[in-house]
Amino acid sequence: xxxxxxxxxxxxxxxxxxxxxxxxxxxxxxxxxxxxxxxxxxxxxxxxxxxxxxxxxxxxxxxxxxxxxxxxxxxxxxxxxxxxxxxxxxxxxxxxxxxxxxxxxxxxxxxxxxxxxxxxxxxxxxxxxxxxxxxxxxxxxxxxxxxxxxxxxxxxxxxxxxxxxxxxxxxxxxxxxxxxxxxxxxxxxxxxxxxxxxxxxxxxxxxxxxxxxxxxxxxxxxxxxxxxxxxxxxxxxxxxxxxxxxxxxxxxxxxxxxxxxxxxxxxxxxxxxxxxxxxxxxxxxxxxxxxxxxxxxxxxxxxxxxxxxxxxxxxxxxxxxxxxxxxxxxxxxxxxxxxxxxxxxxxxxxxxxxxxxxxxx
Amino acid sequence: xxxxxxxxxxxxxxxxxxxxxxxxxxxxxxxxxxxxxxxxxxxxxxxxxxxxxxxxxxxxxxxxxxxxxxxxxxxxxxxxxxxxxxxxxxxxxxxxxxxxxxxxxxxxxxxxxxxxxxxxxxxxxxxxxxxxxxxxxxxxxxxxxxxxxxxxxxxxxxxxxxxxxxxxxxxxxxxxxxxxxxxxxxxxxxxxxxxxxxxxxxxxxxxxxxxxxxxxxxxxxxxxxxxxxxxxxxxxxxxxxxxxxxxxxxxxxxxxxxxxxxxxxxxxxxxxxxxxxxxxxxxxxxxxxxxxxxxxxxxxxxxxxxxxxxxxxxxxxxxxxxxxxxxxxxxxxxxxxxxxxxxxxxxxxxxxxxxxxxxxx
Numbered sequence: 001x002x003x004x005x006x007x008x009x010x011x012x013x014x015x016x017x018x019x020x021x022x023x024x025x026x027x028x029x030x031x032x033x034x035x036x037x038x039x040x041x042x043x044x045x046x047x048x049x050x051x052x053x054x055x056x057x058x059x060x061x062x063x064x065x066x067x068x069x070x071x072x073x074x075x076x077x078x079x080x081x082x083x084x085x086x087x088x089x090x091x092x093x094x095x096x097x098x099x100x101x102x103x104x105x106x107x108x109x110x111x112x113x114x115x116x117x118x119x120x121x122x123x124x125x126x127x128x129x130x131x132x133x134x135x136x137x138x139x140x141x142x143x144x145x146x147x148x149x150x151x152x153x154x155x156x157x158x159x160x161x162x163x164x165x166x167x168x169x170x171x172x173x174x175x176x177x178x179x180x181x182x183x184x185x186x187x188x189x190x191x192x193x194x195x196x197x198x199x200x201x202x203x204x205x206x207x208x209x210x211x212x213x214x215x216x217x218x219x220x221x222x223x224x225x226x227x228x229x230x231x232x233x234x235x236x237x238x239x240x241x242x243x244x245x246x247x248x249x250x251x252x253x254x255x256x257x258x259x260x261x262x263x264x265x266x267x268x269x270x271x272x273x274x275x276x277x278x279x280x281x282x283x284x285x286x287x288x289x290x291x292x293x294x295x296x297x298x299x300x301x302x303x304x305x306x307x308x309x310x311x312x313x314x315x316x317x318x319x320x321x322x323x324x325x326x327x328x329x330x331x332x333x334x335x336x337x338x339x340x341x342x343x344x345x346x347x348x349x350x351x352x353x354x355x356x357x358x359x360x361x
Numbered sequence: 362x363x364x365x366x367x368x369x370x371x372x373x374x375x376x377x378x379x380x381x382x383x384x385x386x387x388x389x390x391x392x393x394x395x396x397x398x399x400x401x402x403x404x405x406x407x408x409x410x411x412x413x414x415x416x417x418x419x420x421x422x423x424x425x426x427x428x429x430x431x432x433x434x435x436x437x438x439x440x441x442x443x444x445x446x447x448x449x450x451x452x453x454x455x456x457x458x459x460x461x462x463x464x465x466x467x468x469x470x471x472x473x474x475x476x477x478x479x480x481x482x483x484x485x486x487x488x489x490x491x492x493x494x495x496x497x498x499x500x501x502x503x504x505x506x507x508x509x510x511x512x513x514x515x516x517x518x519x520x521x522x523x524x525x526x527x528x529x530x531x532x533x534x535x536x537x538x539x540x541x542x543x544x545x546x547x548x549x550x551x552x553x554x555x556x557x558x559x560x561x562x563x564x565x566x567x568x569x570x571x572x573x574x575x576x577x578x579x580x581x582x583x584x585x586x587x588x589x590x591x592x593x594x595x596x597x598x599x600x601x602x603x604x605x606x607x608x609x610x611x612x613x614x615x616x617x618x619x620x621x622x623x624x625x626x627x628x629x630x631x632x633x634x635x636x637x638x639x640x641x642x643x644x645x646x647x648x649x650x651x652x653x654x655x656x657x658x659x660x661x662x663x664x665x666x667x668x669x670x671x672x673x674x675x676x677x678x679x680x681x682x683x684x685x686x687x688x689x690x691x692x693x694x695x696x697x698x699x700x701x702x703x704x705x706x707x708x709x710x711x712x713x714x715x716x717x718x719x720x721x722x
Contacts, residue, residue: 006445007722039670061671081671084367084615084629085684106618109683133672134618134627166669254445257467257495266495268445272699273722276637308527309400309695310422310442311494322470323446334670338633338700341721360702361368361634 002295002325004351007273008252009340010327011041011355013347015248016230020049023212023229030218035059035078037207037227040334042357043343044072046230059207059225063090068358070098078102078205080162080225082126082134085113092119102159106136108146115155124162124205125150129187130180131166138191147195151202160203160222161188168210172283174240181211185220213241233333234291238280250297250327251290251336252344253312258319265302265319269328270310272339279331291329292316295349304328363656363686365712368634369613370701371688372402372716374708376609377591381410384573384590391579396420396439398568398588401695403718404704405433407591420568420586424451429719431459439463439566441523441586443487443495446474453480463520467497469507476516485523485566486511490548491541492527499552508556512563521564521583522549529571533644535601542572546581574602594694595652599641611658611688612651612697613705614673619680626663626680630689631671633700640692652690653677656710665689 027034036050039061047058047069057076060066066077075098083091083103095101105111106126114121125147128135136143151158165184171177188204195202206218207225213236218224231249232242253269269290279287288304292314302316312328320326330336337343337357345353388395397411400422408419408430418437421427427438436459444452444464456462466472467487475482486508489496497504512519526545532538549565556563567579568586574597579585592610593603614630630651640648649665653675663677673689681687691697698704698718706714 082617084617107683256443256445322468335632
C-alpha cells in the first residue's frame with residue numbers, strides 16, 4: 001500500500017464482504033427480495049459479493065451500468081432513474097439480452113412514450129415518500145389514476161411500486177433515520193391500498209442505505225435496494241448508518257506542502273480525487289471535505305478545509321512533513337469512487353488486487 | 362446535437378478558438394512567455410489551439426497529463442503542483458523524453474529529496490502571493506534562504522519563481538480581481554529583489570484565469586499560465602473574468618421528471634455529470650449547481666437547487682415537460698470536464714467531432 005502512486009482509491013475487501021454479508025442476511029431473514037444498488041462501486045466483483053458470491057437481481061443508475069452488468073450475466077436489472085423517452089431504443093435493445101430490465105415511470109408523458117415505442121416494458125411506478133426528488137405524490141388522486149393507467153397499459157408489464165427515501169440523508173442521527181424508514185414503507189403501503197383489490201399484492205420496493213442500515217429487519221415492503229452500504233463513508237458514519245470501522249474505502253494521499261507558520265498542509269488529493277461533496281454539513285458546517293487519518297485509519301487532529309483541482313488543504317496545529325502519507329475517508333463514497341478508473345483492493349494493509357468500475361452513461 | 366445521448370459535455374469550438382486567440386495575443390503583445398495550463402481540458406487538440414495551432418510550452422496538474430502531452434510532442438512542460446518525493450522516479454523518466462520538465466518546490470524537505478535522487482531537475486520555486494495554499498511566504502527571511510539554497514543546489518537548474526493567485530476566485534467583481542492581479546505580480550517582484558544581484562533576472566511566472574483575463578496587458582512578470590480561460594464557466598462569468606457568451610462549454614441534459622404541483626423538475630445530469638462545485642456562492646448563496654438554459658443557451662427562470670448522483674433537481678415556476686432538453690452552464694468547467702471520457706465538439710449547434718481528455722494521475 002505504501003508504494004502506490006497517490007492519490008489512490010483503496011477498498012478494504014474484508015470490510016466490503018462484511019457489509020455485504022450483513023445486509024444480505026438481513027434481507028433473507030426478513031423474507032424480502034434483495035436487489036442491491038451497484039451505483040456506488042460499479043464493479044462486477046462487488047455486485048457478486050452483494051449476492052453472497054453469485055449473480056442476482058440488481059439496481060443500476062445508468063444504462064452504461066446496465067449494459068456492463070448484463071455482459072457479466074446479471075439478468076434481472078432495475079434502472080432506477082425515471083426514463084427519458086430518448087433512451088427507450090437503448091432500453092429495448094438491452095431488454096432483449098436479459099430476463100428483465102425494469103424501468104421507472106412517474107408521468108403520463110413517460111407512459112405515452114412507452115406506448116408509442118412499439119414494445120412492452122417492465123415498469124415500476126416511482127412514488128415520492130417525502131424526498132421530493134422524483135415520484136408521484138401518494139396522496140394525490142391523480143397519482144392513483146396514473147398508477148391504474150400504467151398497470152393496465154398494453155405497453156407495460158407492471159412490476160410494482162418503488163420509492164427511495166433520500167431524505168434519510170437529512171437526518172441527524174439513527175433515530176431520525178428510523179422515522180424516515182417508517183415513512184418510506186408507509187407511503188407505498190398507503191398508496192397501494194388506494195389502487196384497489198386487483199393490485200393489492202403489487203410489490204413495494206424501497207431502498208436507501210441509511211434506512212436499510214438502521215432497521216432491525218425489513219417489514220411492510222417486498223424488496224429492498226440499498227447501495228452505498230458496501231462502502232459506507234464519513235457521511236453515513238456521522239448520521240448513524242454505520243460505525244466508523246464499517247467504512248471500507250479511503251483515499252491514499254501524500255503531503256506535498258507543510259506550512260507550520262500558518263498551521264496548514266496540502267496533500268495531492270483535491271476535488272478530482274475526492275469530489276467536492278460537502279459531507280454532513282447539516283450536522284457540522286465545518287466538517288470539511290473528508291476525514292484525514294493516519295495510515296492505520298486513526299483520525300488526525302486535522303480538517304480538510306478546501307479542495308482545488310489537485311490540492312487538498314489541511315488545517316492542523318502540527319502539519320505533517322512533506323512526503324508523509326495519509327488516508328482520507330471520503331464524505332460520499334459513491335462520488336469519490338466515480339473519480340477513479342481503478343480501485344486498489346487491500347487486505348490487512350496489503351494491496352491484493354485491482355477492480356475497474358463502469359464509467360459514463 | 363439534439364440526438365446525443367444525455368448527459369453530454371458540449372464544447373463550442375469557435376468560442377474555444379476565440380478565447381485561445383485572445384489570451385495568446387495578449388501574451389504576445391505584452392512580450393511575456395506563454396505557458397498555458399492544460400488541466401481544464403486535458404486534450405491535445407485544445408492545447409495546440411492555445412498556441413495558435415502549434416505545440417508550445419504548457420503547464421500541467423498531473424504527471425498523467427505530462428506523459429500524455431509528451432507523447433503528443435509537447436517538449437516543455439511545467440508540472441505545477443509541489444512535487445511529492447515519491448514521484449521523482451517518474452519525473453526523472455519523463456524528463457528524459459522532453460526538453461524540459463519543470464517541477465515545483467517550496468520546502469527544504471523537497472529540496473533534500475531532489476538532492477538525494479541522483480539527477481538534476483528543472484525547478485521553479487513556488488511563492489505564496491496571498492492565496493495561502495502552497496508556496497513560500499515572500500516576506501519571510503527563511504524563504505530567501507531556501508530560495509538561495511535551491512538556486513545554488515547542484516541538483517537544480519533554477520528556472521524561476523512561480524505563483525498562482527487562486528484568491529482571485531474569492532473576488533466579487535473585476536475590480537477586485539485587478540487588485541489581486543497586482544498583488545500576484547508584486548509578490549514575485551518584491552521577493553526577487555531580496556535574492557540579490559545574481560538572481561535579479563530570475564523569471565517570474567504568474568497565472569490564474571481571473572487575473573489574466575481582467576488585465577489589459579501583462580506587466581511586471583515574465584511568463585503567464587492561465588488555463589480555465591479556454592472554456593470559462595458560470596463562476597468566471599459571475600466574478601467578471603468573462604462575459605456569459607465567452608463560456609464555451611455546457612452539459613446537455615434531458616428533463617426526466619416534471620412536477621408542476623411542487624414547481625420542480627429533474628434532469629438526468631447529477632453530481633457525476635456536473636460535479637458538486639458550489640460555484641460563486643460567496644456572491645450568491647443560492648446560485649445553484651449550474652445555470653439552466655434552453656438549447657440556444659438562453660438562461661431559463663430556473664435554479665439547479667440540488668444534485669444527487671444521477672439527478673439534478675430544478676426549481677422553476679413552470680417545469681418543462683418530460684423529454685425537454687436543456688443545456689446547463691457548469692459552475693466550474695475544469696471539474697465538470699473531468700467527469701467525461703469524451704467531449705462532443707459543436708459548431709453552430711451541430712456536432713462536428715469528439716475529443717478525449719487525459720484521465721487519472
